[in-house]
Amino acid sequence: MAKRAVVLLSGGMDSAVCLAVAQREGMETWPLSFDYGQRHLLELESARAVAAAMGVPPSRHRILDLGRVFSGSALTGDAPVPLDRAAEEMARDIPITYVPARNLVFLALATAVAEPAGAGDLFIGVNALDYSGYPDCRPAFITAFEQAARLGTKAGVRVHAPLAHMTKADIARLGASLGAPLHLTLSCYLGQRPACGRCDACQLRLKGFAEAGMADPIAYAGGAGR
Amino acid sequence: MAKRAVVLLSGGMDSAVCLAVAQREGMETWPLSFDYGQRHLLELESARAVAAAMGVPPSRHRILDLGRVFSGSALTGDAPVPLDRAAEEMARDIPITYVPARNLVFLALATAVAEPAGAGDLFIGVNALDYSGYPDCRPAFITAFEQAARLGTKAGVRVHAPLAHMTKADIARLGASLGAPLHLTLSCYLGQRPACGRCDACQLRLKGFAEAGMADPIAYAGGAGR
Numbered sequence: 087m088a089k090r091a092v093v094l095l096s097g098g099m100d101s102a103v104c105l106a107v108a109q110r111e112g113m114e115t116w117p118l119s120f121d122y123g124q125r126h127l128l129e130l131e132s133a134r135a136v137a138a139a140m141g142v143p144p145s146r147h148r149i150l151d152l153g154r155v156f157s158g159s160a161l162t163g164d165a166p167v168p169l170d171r172a173a174e175e176m177a178r179d180i181p182i183t184y185v186p187a188r189n190l191v192f193l194a195l196a197t198a199v200a201e202p203a204g205a206g207d208l209f210i211g212v213n214a215l216d217y218s219g220y221p222d223c224r225p226a227f228i229t230a231f232e233q234a235a236r237l238g239t240k241a242g243v244r245v246h247a248p249l250a251h252m253t254k255a256d257i258a259r260l261g262a263s264l265g266a267p268l269h270l271t272l273s274c275y276l277g278q279r280p281a282c283g284r285c286d287a288c289q290l291r292l293k294g295f296a297e298a299g300m301a302d303p304i305a306y307a308g309g310a311g312r
Numbered sequence: 313m314a315k316r317a318v319v320l321l322s323g324g325m326d327s328a329v330c331l332a333v334a335q336r337e338g339m340e341t342w343p344l345s346f347d348y349g350q351r352h353l354l355e356l357e358s359a360r361a362v363a364a365a366m367g368v369p370p371s372r373h374r375i376l377d378l379g380r381v382f383s384g385s386a387l388t389g390d391a392p393v394p395l396d397r398a399a400e401e402m403a404r405d406i407p408i409t410y411v412p413a414r415n416l417v418f419l420a421l422a423t424a425v426a427e428p429a430g431a432g433d434l435f436i437g438v439n440a441l442d443y444s445g446y447p448d449c450r451p452a453f454i455t456a457f458e459q460a461a462r463l464g465t466k467a468g469v470r471v472h473a474p475l476a477h478m479t480k481a482d483i484a485r486l487g488a489s490l491g492a493p494l495h496l497t498l499s500c501y502l503g504q505r506p507a508c509g510r511c512d513a514c515q516l517r518l519k520g521f522a523e524a525g526m527a528d529p530i531a532y533a534g535g536a537g538r
Contacts, residue, residue, distance in 0.1 A: 150381055155421060158428030180466055186427035187420060190464045194413060194420035195381060201412035202384030222464040230460040237456045238416045238448040240406055 088114040090205035091246075092196045095119050095147070097132030099271045099291060100249055103257050104211035105140055106264035107248045116205055117142055118196050122152040122185075124161050128279055132272040139267040150195060159185040160275070167275045169284040173293075176286050180219045183275055183286060189222035190231065197235045197243050209246045215253050225250050254294025262300065269303035280305035314340040316431035317472075318422045321345050321373070323358030325497045325517060326475055329483050330437035331366055332490035333474045342431055343368055344422050348378040348411075350387050354505055358498040365493040376421060385411040386501070393501045395510040399519075402512050406445045409501055409512060415448035416457065423461045423469050435472045441479050451476050480520025488526065495529035506531035 091113035095101045108115050119133040130149060137147040160167045160182040168182060189212065196208045212223040221227060228247050236242035249257055261268050273291045274281035281288050283306040295302040317339035321327045334341050345359040356375060363373040386393045386408040394408060415438065422434050438449040447453060454473050462468035475483055487494050499517045500507035507514050509532040521528040 151379060153377060155376055156424055164428075184466070187424035187461070187465050190461060191417075191420045191424050194417045198382055198413035198417050202390075221466060224463060227460065227463040230456070230463045234453065234456040234460045235413070235416060237450060237453040239413050240410070240447065 088112055089207060090114045090116060090200075090203060091207035091209055092116045092118050092200045092203070092205045093209040094192055094196060094211065095133045095137060096211075097129035097136065097271060098211075098273045098287070099261065099268060100211035100213055100257055101133075102136045102140075102211075102266045102268065102271045103261035103264070104209050104249060105136065105142075106261060106266040108207075108209045108246070109140065110264055113207060113209075115140075115142060115146070115209075116199075116203060117147045118192075118199060119147070119149045120152055120192060120195075121149055122156050122162070122188075123154050124277070128277045129272055132270055135270040136267055139270055148199065152191075155191070156185050156188060159183060161185050167285050169282070171286060171289070173289075176290075177219065180221065181286065184220055187222070189220075189227070193231050193235070193245065197239060200243055201239055201241065205243075206241060207244045207246060209248070211249050212247050213249045213252065213254075213257070215251060223250075253297070254290050255297035258294050258298045258300055258302075271304065278307065280307045282307055314338055315433060316340045316342060316426075316429060317433035317435055318342045318344050318426045318429070318431050319435040320418055320422060320437065321359045321363060322437075323355030323362065323497060324437075324499045324513070325487065325494060326437035326439055326483060327359075328362045328366075328437075328492045328494065328497045329487035329490070330435050330475060331362065331368075332487060332492040334433075334435045334472070335366065336490055339433060339435075341366075341368055341372070341435075342425075342429060343373045344418075344425060345373070345375045346378055346418060346421075347375055348382050348388070348414075349380050350503070354503045355498055358496055361496040362493055365496055374425065378417075381417070382411050382414060385409060387411050393511050395508070397512060397515070399515075402516075403445065406447065407512065410446055413448070415446075415453070419457050419461070419471065423465060426469055427465055427467065431469075432467060433470045433472060435474070437475050438473050439475045439478065439480075439483070441477060449476075479523070480516050481523035484520050484524045484526055484528075497530065504533065506533045508533055 095117040273287045275285035321343035499513045501511035
């Protein structure tokens with residue numbers, strides 16, 4: 087019997103590629119998405135479309151409503167999303183798009199869902215290289231979480247972060263090679279389709295595709311990405 | 313200015329005493345409760361009454377709705393609550409009233425709420441002595457969680473578990489000495505008022521009051537506790 091894995095699926099590119107990696111490793115994947123009042127609610131539509139395109143039965147894709155638990159971030163509408171920032175500026179500090187304790191909460195809830203579902207593995211598409219200063223994308227955090235979950239549950243979980251050390255260019259290439267439906271993903275922090283092309287997420291994504299020598303299959307406002 | 317602390321408040325005796333401890337330490341307390349489809353929804357009424365009795369303004373007491381995220385436990389209605397178990401039986405194994413990853417989820421959400429509220433301290437009323445086999449009540453889990461939160465957020469949180477090494481008798485005595493409104497608390501796993509007196513939680517509570525030489529101020533079915 088295939089091992090079951092809960093895969094955090096946001097609707098963005100990284101988590102779609104992460105889902106493809108989990109499937110390549112032979113896992114029966116149980117995607118988990120969150121509605122937390124994010125600006126980019128279109129993300130959840132993308133998440134549904136990605137899961138369906140990758141053959142996940144709808145009954146296995148769970149979307150948890152977290153209401154307004156998160157606050158204090160540009161992604162939850164508590165501040166404007168910064169646009170047109172230079173790469174050095176993105177790298178400098180924890181950005182206003184940081185959502186306090188988001189991955190801590192997501193992994194904790196994934197652990198809660200995993201145990202009764204018989205899943206011993208979690209996949210999360212965090213990325214420490216192109217990461218713009220989010221503390222909860224660091225491998226050290228993932229390791230510490232795994233330890234807390236091991237001590238705080240019956241059986242613990244293995245947390246896989248297969249993209250942790252990849253560049254966005256690597257991720258785009260890997261996604262294409264695994265047949266991940268990159269055209270269905272949405273990364274834009276403004277939650278726009280066509281994507282804005284100007285927020286940190288759009289810029290990092292466009293730079294990644296450019297470095298990979300690939301065309302980004304999604305549409306951008308004003309034709310960025312062509 | 314008083315330091316702010318998020319206090320996990322279930323409506324049971326331990327968390328009420330924990331709130332009293334946080335207040336004694338001079339904290340401005342921000343109680344946090346969860347609606348997760350627990351059998352004992354009356355607990356949330358108790359939590360509200362306890363917070364109000366301890367002078368917490370209603371605007372500072374948050375109740376998060378987690379829908380049906382937890383499953384696989386007697387406390388969420390997925391199995392019957394065991395009654396009339398002997399003490400040795402309670403101590404033997406992880407009981408069916410264990411809710412997978414519950415304290416991991418509660419602490420993660422408390423961390424998410426704490427950061428934008430400017431609270432650097434969390435209080436949780438876990439108890440490792442009279443604990444009936446719950447892995448997420450162990451001090452080692454609390455320490456590991458603190459480490460994960462430190463690495464996964466901007467500033468981290470200090471997690472206080474002041475009851476960790478106390479017996480239920482100690483907790484009852486401490487609560488009485490601090491003026492915690494024990495008469496408003498509800499511990500019964502069946503969520504009954506009067507309390508059933510037969511589930512593990514009622515039995516541990518009654519035993520604690522008896523050992524402390526105190527009368528439990530809540531009512532029990534059939535007059536247990538008198």
